[in-house]
Amino acid sequence: MSLDAVLARIDDDLPAATERLLELLRIKSISTDPAFKTDCDAAADWLVADLQSFGIEAQKRATPGHPMVVGHVGPENGKPHLLFYGHYDVQPVDPLNLWDRDPFDPAIEQTDAGPVIRGRGAADDKGQLMTFLEAFRAWKEVEGDWPCRITFFFEGEEESGSPSLVPFMEENADELRADFAMICDTGMFESRTPSIVTMLRGLLGEELTITAPTKDLHSGMFGGIAMNPIRVLSRIIASLHDDQGRITIPGFYDGVPELSDELEAQWQGLAFDHSKFLGDVGLSVPAGEQDRTPLEMIWSRPTCEVNGIGGGYQGDGFKTVLPSQASAKISFRLVGDQDPLVIRENFRKMVEEMLPADCSVEWKSHGAGRASGTPTEDPAFAKCLKALGDEWNVPAAYIGCGGSIPIAGHFQTILDTPPVLIGFGKDDDQIHSPNEKYDMESFHKGIRSWARILDAIT
Amino acid sequence: MSLDAVLARIDDDLPAATERLLELLRIKSISTDPAFKTDCDAAADWLVADLQSFGIEAQKRATPGHPMVVGHVGPENGKPHLLFYGHYDVQPVDPLNLWDRDPFDPAIEQTDAGPVIRGRGAADDKGQLMTFLEAFRAWKEVEGDWPCRITFFFEGEEESGSPSLVPFMEENADELRADFAMICDTGMFESRTPSIVTMLRGLLGEELTITAPTKDLHSGMFGGIAMNPIRVLSRIIASLHDDQGRITIPGFYDGVPELSDELEAQWQGLAFDHSKFLGDVGLSVPAGEQDRTPLEMIWSRPTCEVNGIGGGYQGDGFKTVLPSQASAKISFRLVGDQDPLVIRENFRKMVEEMLPADCSVEWKSHGAGRASGTPTEDPAFAKCLKALGDEWNVPAAYIGCGGSIPIAGHFQTILDTPPVLIGFGKDDDQIHSPNEKYDMESFHKGIRSWARILDAIT
Structure with a gap:
C-alpha cells in the first residue's frame, strides 16, 4: 500500500470531510435530556449511513437508552483486529448566553491560532470520532480494501454516564472482542505532544456525616460545652495529610x-x-x-481530596447555631495496585478512632475503582508512538491521566481488550463549556495520524 | 404599706389578670413581617390603654419601625427610679402545622406539670411583661399611690433586631435614664431557681472565605497538585483549639x-x-x-465556635470538583474585659500567617460586642435576690447567660442605667417554636415577685 497516497487523499478530501463533520455537529444529540431523544437517534442513523456509504456493514442497535452503532469490516488476516470507539452524544449547551454562536449551527472560524471548527461536540467527541472514519474512508478509496479486521463501536450515552455500555458489552462480548480498543476521546499533552494515555488513576469516593448533638443548638446557650461536629470534621480532614503532603491513612501507599x-x-x-x-x-x-x-x-501518585464540605448555617449574614451535623465528600485517586476496598476500610477505621465521645459517623460510598494501567510491551504500542511522532514532528509519549475514564477499564475487564487511548484534543477546546471548538489542525492531522497508525501496525 | 395585702390582691385578681394577658396574646404582633404592621400598632395601643387604665401617663411614640410605648408615674422621692422594659412583639408562628392550637387563640391548658398559658408570645415576652404591669396594678389598688418614680418602656421590634431602639434611646436619654432598668425577658435557672443574670457574654462574629485556585477544578486533572481550600480551612479550624480545649489565638485570654x-x-x-x-x-x-x-x-469562659462551613459540592451524589473557595462562619463568645477588636485582629493575623502560598482570605465582620457584667455591689441587688428567694422558697442566684442580650448593654452604655435581668421563663417554654407556653406558676409567682421586689428596694 502507499501511505503517501492515502495521506494525499486525506489532504484533498479535507473540505468534504469538514462538511461531513459539520453535518453531524448540527444534530442536537444531547443524551442527558430526554427532549433530545430523537436527535440522538438521528445521530446514530447518520453514523450508520456514513459507515455504509464506504462499504462498512453497520447497524443501529437498540439499548434501554440511546442506541449503539456497531459496524464490522475487513478480513481476519492474522493482523491485529482493531476496535474503534467513540461517542456521538454531546453535553448540554447551557448557559446558552455565553456562546458566541448557536452551538448547533457549527462553522469554521479563523482565530489567531489558526482555523477551528466551532460548535457543541466539535472536540467531544464527534470531531475526534470522525478522524478515524475519515482515515478509513481515504484508505478504502486509495487501496480498495481493508488492512485488517475492523470493528466500529459508538455509543450515545457517554455524557450521561454510559448506563447501557456495560450490559451491551457483556451481551455482545464475543462480537466486540478485539486485539486493541482504539479510543479517540483524549487530548495532546500540553496541546502539542501526541500521546497515548497508559495510566489512569482509580477513584474511591466516600461521604461522611458526623453527628454530635441530636439537634441544632444555640451557640450562646451551648457554646463551650457541647461538642461541635464542624470542629471534629475539620480535625479529621486536617489529619489526612502530613506536613510533607503525604496521606496518613495506615497502609495507604501499599501497592503504589x-x-x-x-x-x-x-x-x-x-x-x-x-x-x-x-x-x-x-x-x-x-x-x-x-x-x-x-x-x-x-498522574502516578495517589491523592486525597475534599470535594465538598458543609455544616451549620451557610446563608447570608450570621446565625449563632451550633450544628448537629457536618459532612464532607472525600475522594481518593488511586494508582498501581492500591486496593480501594482496603483503603476504604482503613480510612473509615482511622476516622472512627479519631471521633471524640458523643460523636457518631455515617458513611456513604460513592464508588470504588482500581487504577488501570495499560502494559505497553506489545510492539504495536511503540509503532503507534512512532506513527504519531512522524505526523506531528514531536516525539510522542506515554502519559498518565489524573482522572478516570471508566470506559477504558470496561474494555479491559469485560472484553479483555487493551485500550489504546489516542486523541487530538487541546487544552483550550472548551469541552463541556460554551464555545467548544476543535482545531482544524487536530482534525486534519488526527485523520492523518490514524492512517499512519493503521499503516504501522497492520 | 402592706406587702401581704398586695400579694393577696394579686392572688384574688389572677383570673382577671389572666384574661387581660389572653387579650394581649390575641393580637398578632409579629414584628418581622410587614403584613402584621397594624397588629403591632394595635398591641402598642392596647398597652397604652392598659397603663392608662390604672393611672399611668402613657403614650405611643412613633419610630421608623413599630412604635414604642413609654409611660411615667410616681414621685421623685429619693427612692430608686425604676425603668421596666419588655417587648410586645412576637416571633412568627410557622411552621403552623406543628402547633396543637391556633397560636393566636391562646388558652389555659392543664398539663401534668400544672396549668399553662398556651399561645405565641405567652412567655416571650407578653406574659413576662404583664407580670410587672399586674404587680403595679395590684399595688396601686391596695396602696392608692406609687412607691417611687417608675418608667415603663416597651418596644415592638425585639424579635426583628430592635433597629429603632438605639436611636430612640439616644434621642430620649434624659427621659429614659433611671437608677435601674428591670428587664423581664429571661428565665429561671434550670426552671426552678429564681435568678438575676449578671454576666452576659459578648460576641464577635467573623466570616472567612479562602480562595486557592481561581476557579473550580476537576479533581482528576488537578488533584494532588492544586491547593485545596477546604483542606486549608480545615487546618485553620483544627488549630483554633488545643487538646485541652483552650483557644490558641495569641492573647485570646487577656482580660478573662x-x-x-x-x-x-x-x-x-x-x-x-x-x-x-x-x-x-x-x-x-x-x-x-x-x-x-x-x-x-x-457562662464565664470565652468560646470559639464554628457556626457554619461550606465549600465544593454539597448536593446529592458525588462531583469530583476541587473547589476554588471554602468558607466558614466563626463566632467567639467573650467575657470580662476581652476586647473584640483586638481578638479580631489577632485572629485574622493568625489565620493569615497559616495560609499556604497561593491562598488568599477574604473577611466579613458580623459584629463585635464586649461582654457585659452588672456589678452587684448596690444593696438593691441583694434585696432583689432575697425577695425572689422569699417568693420561690429557693435561694436565688446571680447567674450568667451564655448568649448575648444586646438590649442590656444598651441600657448600660446609652442610658448609664444598670440592667437588672429578672425573668420567670422555664426551659420548656418553647419560645420561638410551635406550642409556646408560659406556666401559670411563672405568671402568678412572677407578679408576686415584682411586688416583693418593689417592696424590698423602695
Missing part, C-alpha cells in the same frame, strides 16, 4: 509503584510546564507530596 | 477574669445538672476547657 526508568525519562522529556498549568488557575506551588515531580503528582 | 469566691460558691450551690443539660441533646461529655466546670464553660 515507582515509575519505570523508561517512563521517568519520557516524562522528563515532556518538559511539563507546571508553572503555566498552575498559573492558568491562579496557583504557583505544586501542593502535593514534596518529594515528587508535578507530573507524578497528577 | 477568674470567678469571684462569692459567685463560685453560689454556682456550686446551684448544683447544675450538666448530665441532664447535655443528655437532652444527646451528649454526655462537657467539651470545653478540661479544667473548667460546666457552668464556667457556658
Whole structure:
C-alpha cells in the first residue's frame, strides 16, 4: 500500500470531510435530556449511513437508552483486529448566553491560532470520532480494501454516564472482542505532544456525616460545652495529610509503584510546564507530596481530596447555631495496585478512632475503582508512538491521566481488550463549556495520524 | 404599706389578670413581617390603654419601625427610679402545622406539670411583661399611690433586631435614664431557681472565605497538585483549639477574669445538672476547657465556635470538583474585659500567617460586642435576690447567660442605667417554636415577685 497516497487523499478530501463533520455537529444529540431523544437517534442513523456509504456493514442497535452503532469490516488476516470507539452524544449547551454562536449551527472560524471548527461536540467527541472514519474512508478509496479486521463501536450515552455500555458489552462480548480498543476521546499533552494515555488513576469516593448533638443548638446557650461536629470534621480532614503532603491513612501507599526508568525519562522529556498549568488557575506551588515531580503528582501518585464540605448555617449574614451535623465528600485517586476496598476500610477505621465521645459517623460510598494501567510491551504500542511522532514532528509519549475514564477499564475487564487511548484534543477546546471548538489542525492531522497508525501496525 | 395585702390582691385578681394577658396574646404582633404592621400598632395601643387604665401617663411614640410605648408615674422621692422594659412583639408562628392550637387563640391548658398559658408570645415576652404591669396594678389598688418614680418602656421590634431602639434611646436619654432598668425577658435557672443574670457574654462574629485556585477544578486533572481550600480551612479550624480545649489565638485570654469566691460558691450551690443539660441533646461529655466546670464553660469562659462551613459540592451524589473557595462562619463568645477588636485582629493575623502560598482570605465582620457584667455591689441587688428567694422558697442566684442580650448593654452604655435581668421563663417554654407556653406558676409567682421586689428596694 502507499501511505503517501492515502495521506494525499486525506489532504484533498479535507473540505468534504469538514462538511461531513459539520453535518453531524448540527444534530442536537444531547443524551442527558430526554427532549433530545430523537436527535440522538438521528445521530446514530447518520453514523450508520456514513459507515455504509464506504462499504462498512453497520447497524443501529437498540439499548434501554440511546442506541449503539456497531459496524464490522475487513478480513481476519492474522493482523491485529482493531476496535474503534467513540461517542456521538454531546453535553448540554447551557448557559446558552455565553456562546458566541448557536452551538448547533457549527462553522469554521479563523482565530489567531489558526482555523477551528466551532460548535457543541466539535472536540467531544464527534470531531475526534470522525478522524478515524475519515482515515478509513481515504484508505478504502486509495487501496480498495481493508488492512485488517475492523470493528466500529459508538455509543450515545457517554455524557450521561454510559448506563447501557456495560450490559451491551457483556451481551455482545464475543462480537466486540478485539486485539486493541482504539479510543479517540483524549487530548495532546500540553496541546502539542501526541500521546497515548497508559495510566489512569482509580477513584474511591466516600461521604461522611458526623453527628454530635441530636439537634441544632444555640451557640450562646451551648457554646463551650457541647461538642461541635464542624470542629471534629475539620480535625479529621486536617489529619489526612502530613506536613510533607503525604496521606496518613495506615497502609495507604501499599501497592503504589515507582515509575519505570523508561517512563521517568519520557516524562522528563515532556518538559511539563507546571508553572503555566498552575498559573492558568491562579496557583504557583505544586501542593502535593514534596518529594515528587508535578507530573507524578497528577498522574502516578495517589491523592486525597475534599470535594465538598458543609455544616451549620451557610446563608447570608450570621446565625449563632451550633450544628448537629457536618459532612464532607472525600475522594481518593488511586494508582498501581492500591486496593480501594482496603483503603476504604482503613480510612473509615482511622476516622472512627479519631471521633471524640458523643460523636457518631455515617458513611456513604460513592464508588470504588482500581487504577488501570495499560502494559505497553506489545510492539504495536511503540509503532503507534512512532506513527504519531512522524505526523506531528514531536516525539510522542506515554502519559498518565489524573482522572478516570471508566470506559477504558470496561474494555479491559469485560472484553479483555487493551485500550489504546489516542486523541487530538487541546487544552483550550472548551469541552463541556460554551464555545467548544476543535482545531482544524487536530482534525486534519488526527485523520492523518490514524492512517499512519493503521499503516504501522497492520 | 402592706406587702401581704398586695400579694393577696394579686392572688384574688389572677383570673382577671389572666384574661387581660389572653387579650394581649390575641393580637398578632409579629414584628418581622410587614403584613402584621397594624397588629403591632394595635398591641402598642392596647398597652397604652392598659397603663392608662390604672393611672399611668402613657403614650405611643412613633419610630421608623413599630412604635414604642413609654409611660411615667410616681414621685421623685429619693427612692430608686425604676425603668421596666419588655417587648410586645412576637416571633412568627410557622411552621403552623406543628402547633396543637391556633397560636393566636391562646388558652389555659392543664398539663401534668400544672396549668399553662398556651399561645405565641405567652412567655416571650407578653406574659413576662404583664407580670410587672399586674404587680403595679395590684399595688396601686391596695396602696392608692406609687412607691417611687417608675418608667415603663416597651418596644415592638425585639424579635426583628430592635433597629429603632438605639436611636430612640439616644434621642430620649434624659427621659429614659433611671437608677435601674428591670428587664423581664429571661428565665429561671434550670426552671426552678429564681435568678438575676449578671454576666452576659459578648460576641464577635467573623466570616472567612479562602480562595486557592481561581476557579473550580476537576479533581482528576488537578488533584494532588492544586491547593485545596477546604483542606486549608480545615487546618485553620483544627488549630483554633488545643487538646485541652483552650483557644490558641495569641492573647485570646487577656482580660478573662477568674470567678469571684462569692459567685463560685453560689454556682456550686446551684448544683447544675450538666448530665441532664447535655443528655437532652444527646451528649454526655462537657467539651470545653478540661479544667473548667460546666457552668464556667457556658457562662464565664470565652468560646470559639464554628457556626457554619461550606465549600465544593454539597448536593446529592458525588462531583469530583476541587473547589476554588471554602468558607466558614466563626463566632467567639467573650467575657470580662476581652476586647473584640483586638481578638479580631489577632485572629485574622493568625489565620493569615497559616495560609499556604497561593491562598488568599477574604473577611466579613458580623459584629463585635464586649461582654457585659452588672456589678452587684448596690444593696438593691441583694434585696432583689432575697425577695425572689422569699417568693420561690429557693435561694436565688446571680447567674450568667451564655448568649448575648444586646438590649442590656444598651441600657448600660446609652442610658448609664444598670440592667437588672429578672425573668420567670422555664426551659420548656418553647419560645420561638410551635406550642409556646408560659406556666401559670411563672405568671402568678412572677407578679408576686415584682411586688416583693418593689417592696424590698423602695
